[in-house]
Amino acid sequence: xxxxxxxxxxxxxxxxxxxELTFTREEFRNDDLIAISKIEFNGTxxxxxxxxxxxxxxxxxxxxxxxxxxxxxxxxxxELEIGEIFALEPExxxxxxxxxxxxxxxRELLFENVLLSIPMKVVKPGxxxxxxxxxERKVNENFASLKDFLKDNNGGEE
Numbered sequence: 001x002x003x004x005x006x007x008x009x010x011x012x013x014x015x016x017x018x019x020e021l022t023f024t025r026e027e028f029r030n031d032d033l034i035a036i037s038k039i040e041f042n043g044t045x046x047x048x049x050x051x052x053x054x055x056x057x058x059x060x061x062x063x064x065x066x067x068x069x070x071x072x073x074x075x076x077x078x079e080l081e082i083g084e085i086f087a088l089e090p091e092x093x094x095x096x097x098x099x100x101x102x103x104x105x106x107r108e109l110l111f112e113n114v115l116l117s118i119p120m121k122v123v124k125p126g127x128x129x130x131x132x133x134x135x136e137r138k139v140n141e142n143f144a145s146l147k148d149f150l151k152d153n154n155g156g157e158e
Contacts, residue, residue, distance in 0.1 A: 001106040003045065011047045017057065018042040021107055023114065030118060034064040034073055039110055043082075051088035051099070057081070059110060067124040074122055080113050 001019055020040045025033055043057035059080040067074055085096040086104045097109065 002103045003106065011045075014044040014046040016042075016044055017055075017106065019106075021110055023111060027111070028115060028118065032066045032068070032122065033118060034066060036063055036114070037061040037078075039078070039114060041106075041110060045104070048085065052096070053086045053099075053104060054083065055086060055104065055106070055109065056083045057106075057110070059113070061114075063118065065119070065122045067127070068121045069127050070124050072124055074124060076119070076122065078114065078117060080110075080117060082109065082113050084109060 001017075001021065003015075018041070020038045022038050023036050025035055028036070039059050039061040041057045041059035043055065046054045046056070048054050057080070059078075059082065061078045063076045063078055065074055065076060066072070086099050087096040088099045097104075
């Protein structure tokens with residue numbers, strides 16, 4: 001969904017946005033991502049200045065991902081709140097998106113935010129990962145005796 005700057009200059013009131021976009025798994029290049037649902041969004045585009053616009057969106061959808069421990073498919077809800085400023089000539093210190101080819105690209109904005117919300121690793125609830133709550137390494141009781149093996153082979157040092 002692209003909004004042309006020529007049409008946006010005519011705005012006196014915020015423009016309401018509501019649509020849905022489809023992304024493919026291949027666009028994200030993530031092996032653990034199995035599928036992504038349609039992303040539904042609604043929000044507004046507000047003219048701040050002659051060449052600055054605020055896009056405020058709420059987006060929702062779901063991600064199907066593989067559990068890092070069991071390799072089972074998990075469905076994760078995706079809820080995003082996005083507020084970004086688009087500017088024709090963004091300042092270096094600004095955190096605004098540039099308006100390219102006189103268009104504001106809502107699809108690119110949503111893509112970036114969905115990409116940033118994909119977790120690096122997903123673990124099925126009820127399955128412990130290899131780390132405890134405080135981040136210390138847990139020792140598997142089945143392999144606890146190997147710790148003594150290292151001491152014996154290195155002259156009592158670890």
